[in-house]
Amino acid sequence: xxxxxxxxxxxxxxxxxxxxxxxxxxxxxxxxxxxxxxxxxxxxxxxxxxxxxxxxxxxxxxxxxxxxxxxxxxxxxxxxxxxxxxxxxxxxxxxxxxxxxxxxxxxxxxxxxxxxxxxxxxxxxxxxxxxxxxxx
Amino acid sequence: xxxxxxxxxxxxxxxxxxxxxxxxxxxxxxxxxxxxxxxxxxxxxxxxxxxxxxxxxxxxxxxxxxxxxxxxxxxxxxxxxxxxxxxxxxxxxxxxxxxxxxxxxxxxxxxxxxxxxxxxxxxxxxxxxxxxxxxxxxxxxxxxxxxxxxxxxxxxxxxxxxxxxxxxxxxxxxxxxxxxxxxxxxxxxxxxxxxxxxxxxxxxxxxxxxxxxxxxxxxxxxxxxxxxxxxxxxxxxxxxxxxxxxxxxxxxxxxxxxxxxxxxxxxxxxxxxxxxxxxxxxxxxxxxxxxxxxxxxxxxxxxxxxxxxxxxxxxxxxxxxxxxxxxxxxxxxxxxxxxxxxxxxxxxxxxxxxxxxxxxxxxxxxxxxxxxxxxxxxxxxxxxxxxxxxxxxxxxxxxxxxxxxxxxxxxxxxxxxxxxxxxxxxxxxxxxxxxxxxxxxxxxxxxxxxxxxxxxxxxxxxxxxxxxxxxxxxxxxxxxxxxxxxxxxxxxxxxxxxxxxxxxxxxxxxxxxxxxxxxxxxxxxxxxxxxxxxxxxxxxxxxxxxxxxxxxxxxxxxxxxxxxxxxxxxxxxxxxxxxxxxxxxxxxxxxxxxxxxxxxxxxxxxxxxxxxxxxxxxxxxxxxxxxxxxxxxxxxxxxxxxxxxxxxxxxxxxxxxxxxxxxxxxxxxxxxxxxxxxxxxxxxxxxxxxxxxxxxxxxxxxxxxxxxxxxxxxxxxxxxxxxxxxxxxxxxxxxxxxxxxxxxxxxxxxxxxxxxxxx
Numbered sequence: 001x002x003x004x005x006x007x008x009x010x011x012x013x014x015x016x017x018x019x020x021x022x023x024x025x026x027x028x029x030x031x032x033x034x035x036x037x038x039x040x041x042x043x044x045x046x047x048x049x050x051x052x053x054x055x056x057x058x059x060x061x062x063x064x065x066x067x068x069x070x071x072x073x074x075x076x077x078x079x080x081x082x083x084x085x086x087x088x089x090x091x092x093x094x095x096x097x098x099x100x101x102x103x104x105x106x107x108x109x110x111x112x113x114x115x116x117x118x119x120x121x122x123x124x125x126x127x128x129x130x131x132x133x134x135x136x
Numbered sequence: 137x138x139x140x141x142x143x144x145x146x147x148x149x150x151x152x153x154x155x156x157x158x159x160x161x162x163x164x165x166x167x168x169x170x171x172x173x174x175x176x177x178x179x180x181x182x183x184x185x186x187x188x189x190x191x192x193x194x195x196x197x198x199x200x201x202x203x204x205x206x207x208x209x210x211x212x213x214x215x216x217x218x219x220x221x222x223x224x225x226x227x228x229x230x231x232x233x234x235x236x237x238x239x240x241x242x243x244x245x246x247x248x249x250x251x252x253x254x255x256x257x258x259x260x261x262x263x264x265x266x267x268x269x270x271x272x273x274x275x276x277x278x279x280x281x282x283x284x285x286x287x288x289x290x291x292x293x294x295x296x297x298x299x300x301x302x303x304x305x306x307x308x309x310x311x312x313x314x315x316x317x318x319x320x321x322x323x324x325x326x327x328x329x330x331x332x333x334x335x336x337x338x339x340x341x342x343x344x345x346x347x348x349x350x351x352x353x354x355x356x357x358x359x360x361x362x363x364x365x366x367x368x369x370x371x372x373x374x375x376x377x378x379x380x381x382x383x384x385x386x387x388x389x390x391x392x393x394x395x396x397x398x399x400x401x402x403x404x405x406x407x408x409x410x411x412x413x414x415x416x417x418x419x420x421x422x423x424x425x426x427x428x429x430x431x432x433x434x435x436x437x438x439x440x441x442x443x444x445x446x447x448x449x450x451x452x453x454x455x456x457x458x459x460x461x462x463x464x465x466x467x468x469x470x471x472x473x474x475x476x477x478x479x480x481x482x483x484x485x486x487x488x489x490x491x492x493x494x495x496x497x498x499x500x501x502x503x504x505x506x507x508x509x510x511x512x513x514x515x516x517x518x519x520x521x522x523x524x525x526x527x528x529x530x531x532x533x534x535x536x537x538x539x540x541x542x543x544x545x546x547x548x549x550x551x552x553x554x555x556x557x558x559x560x561x562x563x564x565x566x567x568x569x570x571x572x573x574x575x576x577x578x579x580x581x582x583x584x585x586x587x588x589x590x591x592x593x594x595x596x597x598x599x600x601x602x603x604x605x606x607x608x609x610x611x612x613x614x615x616x617x618x619x620x621x622x623x624x625x626x627x628x629x630x631x632x633x634x635x636x637x638x639x640x641x642x643x644x645x646x647x648x649x650x651x652x653x654x655x656x657x658x659x660x661x662x663x664x665x666x667x668x669x670x671x672x673x674x675x676x677x678x679x680x681x682x683x684x685x686x687x688x689x690x691x692x693x694x695x696x697x698x699x700x701x702x703x704x705x706x707x708x709x710x711x712x713x714x715x716x717x718x719x720x721x722x723x724x725x726x727x728x729x730x731x732x733x734x735x736x737x738x739x740x741x742x743x744x745x746x747x748x749x750x751x752x753x754x755x756x757x758x759x760x761x762x763x764x765x766x767x768x769x770x771x772x773x774x775x776x777x778x779x780x781x782x783x784x785x786x787x788x789x790x791x792x793x794x795x796x797x798x799x800x801x802x803x804x805x806x807x808x809x810x811x812x813x814x815x816x817x818x819x820x821x822x823x824x825x826x827x828x829x830x831x832x833x834x835x836x837x838x839x840x841x842x843x844x845x846x847x848x849x850x851x852x853x854x855x856x857x858x859x860x861x862x863x864x865x866x867x868x869x870x871x872x873x874x875x876x877x878x879x880x881x882x883x884x885x886x887x888x889x890x891x892x893x894x895x
Contacts, residue, residue: 045186046826049265068234070726071712074559077727079182081558081701081786082831105729109702112735112833 050080057089066093084113084120091127100134107131154367157360160348161368170383170396171278172286172506172717176486177270178515179561179712180232184265188250188822193516200271200515201228202407202473213239214408221246224257229409230269233510233713233721242266249822271515273481278503281392285399286506286717287410289379295415295457296398299422300382302450305339309374313340313365340365343381387421388428390475395428405433407473415461416468419447433472441470482518484567484577485511489710496714496723507722510713512561514554520820521552521564521790528813529569529794536803544573548802550794550810551578551689552817557697557789559727560706563824578793579693583672583686587806588644588753589771589780590665590683592699592741595641595649597664598656599737603868604638604744605846605860609651615678622678624650627772627805636846638860641744642752644770646682653681667732668695669705683771693782693791699742700767700784702735702833736835736863742767743830743861753807754781760815764827768814770806777801779809788824790814835864842872853877 043051053076060069070093077086091106107128114120181197183189203216203225210217210226217224223244230237242263245252254263275283289297301308307315315338337345344364368377386394387401395404398421402410406417413421423443424431433440445466452462489511493502501507529550533539541547547569554564567577576582595602602608610630614623624646632639640648653661658676665674670692674685690708698705707728714723745767748754753770768783779794779802792810795802802809818825832838839862841847842854847868849857853875862868 044826044828045184048186049182049184052264065234067721067724067726071234074561074727075182078556078559078561078787080826082828102728105704105731108731109704112702113831115834 044080047080047083050076050083050086053079054083054085054089057086061089061093061096066097069093082113084110084117084124087113088120088124088127091131095127095131095134098134100131103127103131104135154363154370157364157367158371161364161371170284170286171282171504172284173275173277173282174502174505174507174509175272176274176276176489176509176511178273178481178511178513178518179563180230180270181268181514181516182265183244183251183254183268185251185253185262188825190516190520190820190822191246191249193519193820196519197268197271197516198225199474201269202403203228204407204471204473206471210241212408212414213412214406221252227266228269230267232270233508233715233719233724237267270510271481273511273513273515274486276499276502277393278500282394282396283400283404284383284396285403286383286397287379287399289375289382291409291411292382292398293411293413293418295451296410296413296418296421297378298451298454298456299415299418299447300378300398300425301339302454302456303419303422303447304342304425305337306450306454308339308378311338313338313367313369314362338365339381340368340377343377343384344368346384346386347380385425386428387424388432405472415457416444416448416465416470419451419465420444420470423447433470434475437470444470481515482513482565483571483575484579485513485518485562485565485710487567487575487577488562488565488580492711493714506717508715509711510715511711512563512709513565514563514824517554517821517824518564518566521554521566521817524813524817524820525550525552525566525569525792527816528792528809531812532794532802532804532809539802544570546796546798547573548794549574549578549797550792550813551582552790552792552813553579553690553693554788554790554817555693555697555706555708556787557700557784558704558706558786560694560697560709560729561727562708562710563788565710574797576797578797579689579791581688582793583688584778584793584795585685585773586683586687586692587771587773587778587780588646588649588683589692589769589782589806590685590687591641591644591649591681592745592769593665593668593695594653594656594661594681595637595744596699596733596737596741597661598637598652599740599863600866601656602637602652603846603860603862603866604636604740605841605843605858605862605868606637607634607846608637608640608648608655609633610635610640610645610648612647613651615650615654617677624678624682636843638744638747641769642747642750644748644753650678650681654678664733665695668698669732670695683773689791689793693789696769696782696784696791697789698732699738699745700786700789700830701729701738703731703733703738704729705732734835735833739830739833739836740861740863745769749783753805754783754811756807756811757783757815760812761819762815764825765829766818770811772805772807775801776803776805779804779806781806781810781814783814783818785825786828786830787826788818788821790817792817832861836861837864837867838862839867841868842875845872845874847872850875850877 053072057069057073057076060072070090073086073090076083087106087110091103091110094106095103107124110124114124198216203214206215206217210224213226213228215226225244226241227239229239241257243255243257254266256263307318341361344361348364383397386396388395395401399410401421402408402413405421406413420440429435431440431443448462448465451457529548533548539548549568551568552566555562565579567579568574610633612623614621626646630645635645635648658680661680662674662676670687672686672688674680694708709725709727711725713721716722746765749757749766749768754768757766764785766783766785768781771780777795777799782791792813794809838859840849840857841860842849843856843858847870850872854872
């Protein structure tokens with residue numbers, strides 16, 4: 001009898017953990033969870049097009065054509081505002097142009113959109129340090 | 137002896153006069169020769185596989201860019217062929233401030249209205265992205281009202297030069313400004329036909345006439361023309377004279393604007409640059425010199441074709457084209473581009489832009505220096521916005537005839553602005569329903585009460601203390617300020633006495649909003665609103681919470697951009713670059729941003745404004761064909777004087793305002809007056825809708841809370857647990873005090889029941 005009660009309690013306790021009542025449909029924060037989760041792992045065509053422009057922007061940045069790089073990175077951003085690399089390179093361009101305030105704004109955005117990418121976060125943090133250095 | 141002296145003195149006199157003329161000619165030619173109006177361009181258009189387009193608008197865009205439908209495979213720049221799902225396009229050259237690209241052929245395959253692939257047919261290579269050139273949207277004319285695109289002689293194709301020479305002066309390279317043989321031939325022909333059939337003027341004489349002389353027909357003027365021609369021939373190379381002539385000649389007009397020079401004429405008649413002109417097209421342009429309006433293809437196509445063929449035969453007679461070329465081109469019809477309208481394509485936007493340009497350049501510089509001004513405007517979005525507004529206002533007037541006004545300046549009005557929230561680019565601006573009726577820009581110049589569209593800034597101001605699950609009072613209350621009592625009323629009856637913030641904002645509940653505002657502090661709300669760029673005076677009165685103070689629609693749209701852009705306020709950008717005639721960039725503007733609130737707070741307000749669309753005052757949006765996630769807010773002011781809707785996604789934001797300029801009631805709230813216009817607009821610009829939603833930024837967490845208490849939900853106790861977003865620093869710490877967990881025995885029974893139910 002005790003065994004069966006104990007077994008019952010164990011089952012129930014497990015059940016309680018697993019069957020916590022779900023949020024009431026329609027009362028969730030407006031399906032935001034689903035929509036946020038919809039951010040695709042597979043890049044959308046729009047995101048792919050944006051990446052192509054990001055690469056062009058990077059090359060322009062490397063060749064020292066800062067204004068041209070900014071123009072094309074802005075265009076990439078308009079196609080995919082969640083592409084963290086655009087913010088990183090925009091920050092880099094503004095830093096090179098001697099505007100650490102704008103660089104700082106873009107660096108913070110880069111940190112938001114690259115937070116899941118540890119390799120890129122290293123670069124973002126390094127960039128932040130350089131911006132701080134420049135501000136001093 | 138006397139005769140010799142007369143000749144001697146006459147010769148010396150002529151020589152001295154030529155010296156005088158040479159100084160005059162040199163002065164004219166060394167200074168600026170022509171006033172070139174500055175041209176305003178839209179932004180470029182990107183096309184990429186996977187992109188969904190509004191095909192009718194896209195075709196309209198191509199027509200505006202001068203692409204011409206042909207029945208054969210496009211072989212020349214500007215040609216277009218559509219066959220079923222495939223569009224073949226020979227792209228124009230792309231000349232941007234930072235780079236140039238030669239035109240090339242592309243093949244775009246569509247699957248319904250989505251681009252399936254873009255391939256370069258000459259190489260078979262798939263293309264990930266292509267760019268269409270910017271569209272001209274306006275010219276800054278000077279008093280001359282001339283359009284002219286300068287070309288150098290090296291840009292003019294040989295067949296164009298030959299055509300012009302054949303038509304006007306075939307012995308140009310043989311004579312010295314005056315062609316005696318030509319004069320005798322013209323004299324003979326005119327005598328034979330007893331009419332003025334042929335003129336004997338050389339190209340140099342024509343240039344002297346049009347460039348330096350008045351049109352009167354006197355002997356002294358003719359003599360001056362001859363001497364000036366001789367002088368010019370001494371001073372300048374033949375090719376220099378021809379180049380000036382090709383840029384100078386009048387070749388037609390449209391409305392009050394004259395088309396001058398072959399560079400402009402190539403675009404005007406054939407939608408292409410001069411170096412792309414085909415032989416038959418070059419001959420057509422050359423044929424126009426004799427009588428640009430009489431031989432215009434837009435006036436009489438047959439007459440134009442006959443004149444062109446005269447030129448072609450003259451070219452053949454001079455052995456500048458072969459028999460085969462002659463025969464092939466004689467059979468070619470005159471295919472011109474559609475006559476497009478000149479004028480402001482986005483007039484309110486242009487006015488707004490002009491104000492900024494006026495700070496940089498005086499009007500005479502814009503009218504004469506030939507600047508190319510590149511802007512952020514997207515002509516497809518602009519067209520969609522203009523049409524959505526026109527349709528929406530007409531629909532309102534039809535559904536409520538009391539809104540009709542017979543006087544033009546007093547009609548129901550509306551305004552739309554479309555922006556990219558992250559960059560601040562203004563994609564479209566419609567400052568009123570009809571620019572010819574009223575040039576008052578209701579986006580940049582109007583000051584209107586924002587009504588409930590102001591509420592997000594009240595809720596945002598409270599996020600340091602309150603959460604979306606916090607409860608505020610919906611009870612009737614009176615507030616006093618300046619000795620006056622004021623009792624806010626709800627727009628619709630709301631039964632609940634206490635409401636969660638999310639519900640209060642979604643359903644735009646006035647009493648609950650004022651209750652929150654009073655707890656948050658009115659001064660704090662004013663300071664937040666100013667931080668978001670609202671520059672109009674805002675007073676810390678309780679009615680502030682309901683948008684009783686006036687705002688400028690552009691500033692309100694910009695403030696909402698910050699909510700859509702991780703709390704970063706963008707500068708509203710319309711002007712991108714100004715490029716001078718030589719291609720040098722003289723002004724360049726980039727997006728500039730300023731953080732005004734944390735990304736976490738912006739995200740939480742956005743999530744609450746999402747509820748407005750899913751279950752609040754904008755829920756009708758889903759019945760209007762909007763299937764992608766949107767955050768937004770309606771606004772309605774007292775007595776229905778103003779109706780607003782501001783809606784956004786991560787990619788795009790649009791604000792719609794509807795009202796009367798004189799403050800008459802429009803008898804409709806934002807949800808029925810402004811919202812359908814917003815939906816109509818967004819449905820027409822699928823290329824700007826990614827369907828993506830905002831990512832949850834750092835500093836936000838999710839918790840399950842009780843809908844009644846707003847505190848952490850107790851499993852199996854709270855009847856309506858809901859998932860909610862919280863700032864990481866303002867998470868409910870307490871468990872729900874309203875509901876008690878069930879006893880162990882009851883829980884076991886419930887679980888057993890549930891497990892049976894779930895079988």
